Amino acid sequence: MRRILLACLLAVPALASAATEDELRRTVDAYLGSIDTPIPDARWKALGPEAGPLLASIVTGDGLPTRRAGALHGLSIADPARAAPLATTYARATAEPLVIRSAAVRAVARTLPPAEAMSVLQPLLSSPSAPLQRRTAEALAGLGSSGCRAVQAHAAPLTGDARAPFSKALARCASPEAR
Amino acid sequence: MLGAAVPPDKQTGEDNTVARPRRRCLALVLVVSSVLAGCTQDRSAACATACASGLACVQNADFPGGGCSNTCTAASGCPSGYGCVTMSTGHFCLQTCGSSDECPLGFSCSVAGSAGNACVPVAAMPLSGGSCAAPQLVTGGLIGPASPPAGCQKPIVQSTLPAARVQELGTFDVRAQVPFNVPAGTAAFAIVSQAVSAADVLDYQGEAVANAPAPSPVLAPGGSPFFDFVRQNFIVNGNPPPDPTEVQLYQRIFLNPAVTGTLVFPNTTPGVALALDGGLPAGTWSLTVDDLARLCPLVDGCDAGTSPAGRYRMTVVTRPGPIADQGRLDLAIYLVTTTGPSASTAPADAAMQRVASRLAALFASAGLCIGTITFYDVPAWAKARYASLDVGSPEDPCGDYRQLLTLVSPGSGAMSLYFLDEIIDPAQNGGTTVGFDGAIPGPATFPGTVAGGAVVSAADLETGASSCSGTYAPLDCGSDLVATIVAHETGHFLGLFHTADFQGNSFDSLVDTPACVCSACAAPADRANCADQPAPGGPPTAVDRSSCLRGTQLCGGADYLMFWQVSSASKGLLSHDEAAVMRANPAVASP
Numbered sequence: 004m005r006r007i008l009l010a011c012l013l014a015v016p017a018l019a020s021a022a023t024e025d026e027l028r029r030t031v032d033a034y035l036g037s038i039d040t041p042i043p044d045a046r047w048k049a050l051g052p053e054a055g056p057l058l059a060s061i062v063t064g065d066g067l068p069t070r071r072a073g074a075l076h077g078l079s080i081a082d083p084a085r086a087a088p089l090a091t092t093y094a095r096a097t098a099e100p101l102v103i104r105s106a107a108v109r110a111v112a113r114t115l116p117p118a119e120a121m122s123v124l125q126p127l128l129s130s131p132s133a134p135l136q137r138r139t140a141e142a143l144a145g146l147g148s149s150g151c152r153a154v155q156a157h158a159a160p161l162t163g164d165a166r167a168p169f170s171k172a173l174a175r176c177a178s179p180e181a182r
Numbered sequence: 183m184l185g186a187a188v189p190p191d192k193q194t195g196e197d198n199t200v201a202r203p204r205r206r207c208l209a210l211v212l213v214v215s216s217v218l219a220g221c222t223q224d225r226s227a228a229c230a231t232a233c234a235s236g237l238a239c240v241q242n243a244d245f246p247g248g249g250c251s252n253t254c255t256a257a258s259g260c261p262s263g264y265g266c267v268t269m270s271t272g273h274f275c276l277q278t279c280g281s282s283d284e285c286p287l288g289f290s291c292s293v294a295g296s297a298g299n300a301c302v303p304v305a306a307m308p309l310s311g312g313s314c315a316a317p318q319l320v321t322g323g324l325i326g327p328a329s330p331p332a333g334c335q336k337p338i339v340q341s342t343l344p345a346a347r348v349q350e351l352g353t354f355d356v357r358a359q360v361p362f363n364v365p366a367g368t369a370a371f372a373i374v375s376q377a378v379s380a381a382d383v384l385d386y387q388g389e390a391v392a393n394a395p396a397p398s399p400v401l402a403p404g405g406s407p408f409f410d411f412v413r414q415n416f417i418v419n420g421n422p423p424p425d426p427t428e429v430q431l432y433q434r435i436f437l438n439p440a441v442t443g444t445l446v447f448p449n450t451t452p453g454v455a456l457a458l459d460g461g462l463p464a465g466t467w468s469l470t471v472d473d474l475a476r477l478c479p480l481v482d483g484c485d486a487g488t489s490p491a492g493r494y495r496m497t498v499v500t501r502p503g504p505i506a507d508q509g510r511l512d513l514a515i516y517l518v519t520t521t522g523p524s525a526s527t528a529p530a531d532a533a534m535q536r537v538a539s540r541l542a543a544l545f546a547s548a549g550l551c552i553g554t555i556t557f558y559d560v561p562a563w564a565k566a567r568y569a570s571l572d573v574g575s576p577e578d579p580c581g582d583y584r585q586l587l588t589l590v591s592p593g594s595g596a597m598s599l600y601f602l603d604e605i606i607d608p609a610q611n612g613g614t615t616v617g618f619d620g621a622i623p624g625p626a627t628f629p630g631t632v633a634g635g636a637v638v639s640a641a642d643l644e645t646g647a648s649s650c651s652g653t654y655a656p657l658d659c660g661s662d663l664v665a666t667i668v669a670h671e672t673g674h675f676l677g678l679f680h681t682a683d684f685q686g687n688s689f690d691s692l693v694d695t696p697a698c699v700c701s702a703c704a705a706p707a708d709r710a711n712c713a714d715q716p717a718p719g720g721p722p723t724a725v726d727r728s729s730c731l732r733g734t735q736l737c738g739g740a741d742y743l744m745f746w747q748v749s750s751a752s753k754g755l756l757s758h759d760e761a762a763v764m765r766a767n768p769a770v771a772s773p
Binding site for chain 1: 562563572603604607610613657660663667670671674721724728
């Protein structure tokens with residue numbers, strides 16, 4: 004009888020943990036299933052680092068790209084430390100779809116110190132994908148003066164269509180707040 | 183004197199409305215959502231009245247909202263006017279019918295085996311119901327200018343409908359009262375306001391708000407009020423807005439961007455009933471041209487700047503009745519993507535064909551047949567600029583999102599959908615979304631305005647192919663997810679709102695769609711944190727699949743197309759009233 008009681012007591016934390024994990028999975032599924040309702044940062048943040056392993060497994064899994072990109076975004080808010088290396092990897096992963104690389108570029112800027120983020124992002128300004136160039140330039144512009152200098156230097160010799168992806172980042176860098 | 187109540191999204195702090203374009207516009211559109219949160223409309227209408235002799239109120243998986251029925255055997259055991267139908271939980275008596283008008287709320291007239299046509303609970307209807315011909319997929323070629331247009335485009339366009347259904351009323355300043363004609367037998371009409379000159383954006387307590395056109399009041403023949411935006415949304419002479427069931431009879435709160443705005447009647451349950459019961463009163467109606475900029479100085483904390491008073495080109499388009507059980511909608515898909523099929527390869531592309539067939543199945547159960555789907559390419563500059571789209575400030579008509587919508591095939595009356603590689607939602611701090619609609623409802627049959635379509639992420643289109651060979655699988659089959667997004671955003675464009683919002687405290691204005699009321703449906707431990715509770719702590723509880731799949735009118739909807747979330751429970755269901763709202767839209771033609 005005592006052994007049974009002990010077994011029950013030992014089982015309680017495990018059951019409680021399992022319920023929490025289920026709840027977490029349900030919440031993450033709900034957020035990633037949103038069609039056009041925005042999920043504010045506060046919701047991802049409220050999940051905390053406990054959501055990190057689950058979100059990371061979705062990012063690296065074989066699910067649909069928009070779901071993986073959403074998980075990377077959420078991970079970069081809920082558990083930045085776990086997100087940083089994944090974001091670096093996926094920003095450079097040329098075989099990945101744009102939606103994932105673009106999310107990774109923003110996650111790099113959010114989770115890495117500016118100098119490290121610069122080293123990851125700057126080479127992507129030369130990506131053959133104009134949309135990725137654009138998102139990279141905007142992420143760099145968000146890093147402040149050093150990021151702006153990188154964008155300005157890269158765009159300086161460019162004209163016409165080649166310069167177009169950088170126009171918004173350059174405009175942001177030219178604003179008084181960026182100086 | 184006009185005063186302002188607290189905007190609903192200010193009361194609860196964050197995301198208490200449906201998709202964000204609506205939230206932005208709601209900053210000046212007051213009260214309605216919060217009033218609806220306490221809505222007392224009977225959403226369990228199927229058993230609301232006593233059942234006929236020989237029938238009892240049945241509530242189970244086949245009758246999630248309840249329904250008057252009884253068990254039966256083969257072809258016997260049912261009262262006159264009822265047939266015995268095999269359902270998933272057994273054999274039940276269902277009312278035979280000629281059309282959905284004869285069915286109770288929550289039921290739709292559908293083929294039911296040997297019983298012929300019967301009133302089938304919407305939630306129990308097969309996804310592939312209906313009898314539409316397969317959609318035709320065709321190539322439309324390249325559209326759009328060879329180089330980016332100079333400056334901001336704010337096109338003023340004409341409807342593509344036949345002249346007999348279009349009344350060009352002219353161009354007027356705000357406050358002008360303008361007559362228009364509603365012919366006998368008209369089931370629905372739309373009022374489209376296009377700014378000739380008007381402020382784009384207002385400042386409301388530091389937040390940018392679109393200067394939405396707001397023609398109001400709309401008066402029926404004899405001057406009887408039909409729609410009154412000001413009375414519906416503002417405190418007038420100290421009097422709060424009346425009960426929403428009184429003022430929202432025919433038009434749910436409308437959520438428009440700047441420059442182009444649309445009112446479509448009907449988009450509520452009473453409006454649908456009016457349309458189906460013989461149509462709108464014929465004769466001379468009137469509308470008063472108006473916009474939020476004119477109302478702004480009357481609201482505390484609102485600054486309209488120094489722009490001159492708005493001037494609008496006004497058009498009314500009418501839809502002759504009756505609303506048939508079946509209608510046809512054509513789609514134009516603009517491929518603003520850097521990978522995937524082109525306009526020439528899309529019609530034969532397996533993934534795109536799956537999108538088309540799934541979309542057709544989703545809408546067929548609502549009697550909405552997808553006719554022709556035409557694929558268009560856009561110039562390289564447009565792909566470079568828009569394939570990864572940052573929606574930015576959707577209230578700004580000159581932003582990328584609004585400018586993209588001006589890229590159309592001239593003269594096309596089809597629903598415009600823009601397939602993109604990525605959609606970045608500014609409300610999510612760099613997060614992505616999979617769909618975004620230009621307006622609810624959209625200016626259907628007015629192609630190329632800044633509100634003229636919806637954007638859809640095509641990033642998942644070619645993935646998950648191993649899950650695309652069988653049944654509907656929107657979480658695993660990319661094509662099925664894309665089809666679901668297309669259908670959902672098209673539903674918004676045609677006038678549908680989310681059955682329940684994310685926080686379970688705001689609902690559509692159709693009584694036969696399930697609600698999912700947070701304080702009743704969330705897990706008991708989470709209810710104290712519902713947004714409609716006095717002092718929620720932390721992010722309010724979200725109502726999701728697990729809360730909204732109990733199969734009741736109070737705690738249902740997760741299996742509906744217009745639920746906010748795609749999940750393993752998604753079936754793409756559409757209620758009778760949702761189907762009628764879509765079929766009544768001027769964009770829908772005879773099959």
